[in-house]
Amino acid sequence: MTMKAIPGFDRGISRRHLLQLGALGAAATLIPAVKPALSQTGPDADLVAAAKAEGTLTYYHTTAIDITGTWTSAFTKKYGITTQNVRGPSYPLFDRWLTEERVGQHMADVIQITDTVLIESAHDEGLIGEYTPPSGAGIKPSMKKEGIWYTIFVNAMGIAWNSQKVTPEEDKFIREGGWEALTDPRWAGRYASSTPASGGSSYSFVYMFLGGKRDQFGPTYQKKLAALKPQIYESKSPMYDRLGAGEHAIVDQASQSDMGNLYLKGAPIRWIFPSPTPANLTVQAISAHAPHSNAAKLFQEWAASAEGQAEWFKLSGVSSARDDTVDPRKASKADWYKEDWYADPADLYLDYLNDPGYVDPAKPIIAEWNQIYGR
């Protein structure tokens, strides 16, 4: 093949240029191979030894007790470091940790939360330990603040309904109607929701409607929902249980992980992710004065690694913060992936993390939401 035969190349190109181009091309083809290789390098041996010497760590988390316990036990199994897990709702747990740190009662090593704004305000106060885990390189850029917090998983939130409490016509209506289907008067007394004041994920959900996508939805949409007089829960998890029991026909803020678990238990649950689909990051950071700082770093390294994130998939149906970790169930069309009514979210709404409205510490949309719902 002559140089002329190569489209886009000019006759004046030299042999040296060609060699350089070839080298660049070879390097480019190597990058995808090198990237996971780098992320799989694993933690420093000295860090592992120091962490093992500490032997334990305390983990403040907001995720479900048993799932988190099983997840952290995989870490324990690998490194022999036990974890003391303390679960609490996002805001009270974070506030508790903040208070402890401010008075010098350093108990937590790693803190998990669904509200990145709070983590960053704590970082400004010097309460977050800065550490860049090598495995963090594999986390998507929008899902980390390098050296501060790293996403463990991404949870999409949609609409779920109890298939025994809706008619086939209503089933079709929900699937075709998207978010607007929820405002239909037929759901009066049959619909439940959760306050955005309960935690970061509920806040992120409501933020899309009253904040980021205000032009599309806004207060008008929320007022239609409020007119249905929904049962409002202080925490959304009990709402899912009541949905499964048939107390409510339909709910919003239906998170992929919780619906998946209910489905696997045999509950008559279906869910969809209308576009745009609010999503929320569950992130974790190291406490600046972590009593077991090495164990904390090692745990952060493991949690951000492909291995740590894959462990979540065994327990919960969520999206990973890494490209190289996918749910094996999806590939094999198992569980809910085999259902004809199920479809992955097509348009995840996640680019709100730096919105002025979202990062406003006063969270004004909560007050607006309270006013609309008469709370």
Added chain:
Amino acid sequence: MSISQAPAQTVAGIGHRTVRRRRRRGGLALPICLGLLLTILVLLPIVLMFLGAARTGTFVDPRSQFSLRSFEAVYTTLPFLRTLAVTVGASLLVSLIACVAGIALAWLLARTDIRMRSFMEQCVIAPLYLSPFVGALAWLILASPNAGLLNVMARNVFGIEGSIVNVVTATGVILIMALYNVPYAYMTVSSALKGMDPSMEEASYLNGAGTFATAWKITFPIVRPAIISAFFFVFVLTCGTFSIPAALGGTQAMPFLAVDIYRAVATFPLDYPRAAAIGTLLFWISLLGVACYRYASRVATRFVTVTARGYRTRLVRLRGFQIPALAFILVYVLLAIVLPYLALLYVAFTSFTSSSILDANFTLANFKAVLGSVAVQQSIWNTLLVGLLSPTLCVALGIAIAYAVRRLRVSGSGFLDYVAMFPIAVPGIVFGTGIFWTYLMTPAYGTIWILVIAFVASYIPFAYRMIDTSMIQIDKSLEEASAVCGGSHWHTARKITFVLIKPGVLSAWILVFIFSIREISAAILLASPSNKVLSVMSWDYLEFGNVQNATIIGLLQTAILGLGIFVGRFVLRVKLSQAA
């Protein structure tokens, strides 16, 4: 030995000298020690609650400053005043219902020839072994409007549309709260009925009065102080109840101050000053209730003394009313115990909460998961530890205060007596916040000891009052006889006083044991990795929608309570049904 109505009279002369000598021996050391202990345990958390309400943030928030904003909002704005009115009104209704049922049950079991009396007595106080929070959870499963098991069954079997019973309403919340307060009313009135001199009723019968006239003109006036005491006791407990209204739909079913407190510290924006200000509002209301309760208790207990005289109670023959009376008790037991436990057992064995029993997926996986969980195993151990330490220390403190106040009559007895009763006026969730701030910067924080301290402080009124009542009932001449015979101060206390108050002490121990195992409000606020107890685990599971595991934890709590009660009843011979 029996209980009679004759007022206690101390022997003059040598007895008075003995008392004076004891007082001198006691000096100032004991009252100062007890006063300091009560100040740290009880007053400091309450003071911190008031101080915390007068700020814009928490004590450690660098931006926080002095402000009366929260007081103004809570004491002067309509939403809070409306909630206050609803809380007080609902609590009065709960007390009324619980007292009417408690009086009826106490009269049937203490004054009639009802069958299976001993078994029925145990059944009536059995709701004490079930955490009210778990009981509310069970009723949510049974009687929520759309998916409640009872409503679904009525729909499927009888074709009844809508709901036959709905607990997610103001009426439902009030009735469930009343249901779980009946044992307190029953115990107080039953104790008074058993403690009163039956010869007066006997005299009434001999003079031709019938059963109703005797009950109305003789029995009721005598036990009236106990009834008033029970009424205000239940009122105060209900005012501060958080778990039942929270489990049954939060503030949506009915606004309630204790739930508002929880919302203030659990949802954004977290507002501790507002929670504390609501706590102070509840404090004043409860304090009023406590003052009435104390007055009524004093009147009720000053009649009874332990002497050497004995009486046999004449029992009213129910005749044709035997079946309705038994049915009344059984309906209560069915509602308070049988149905809730059946619901809990059903849910515990299902993979998800299904409103249709026929469609449910039954499994043992939940039990395996809960019992195999390291966190649950740790919390069982913590619960046992707290369940042993709290009542023991609480009772020890109760004995010390009662002895100092009643027998040594130390300086500042009134102060000790009043402060020991203070915690009853502070809702658990508020007291827990006060304890949190008091011990945040001490080594006790985050350990099992902070729970023990919180429970001792919270339940000292119960232990103290029961032991104090036992001590008042002992004729001082028995102790004075020992002193006259040369018995030393300590010897007399050990051989006479403590032996005679032993039943009261054991009853107090069992009662505080029950409270400590069931307590949830303060425990949630003080939980940390090393001190989680079963009630907190149960709350955590429920909050994460895992009703199955929450109910299994509730059943585990009942098993521990049952074990404690069994030991108390059959090893220590404690009759809780007579303790009040």
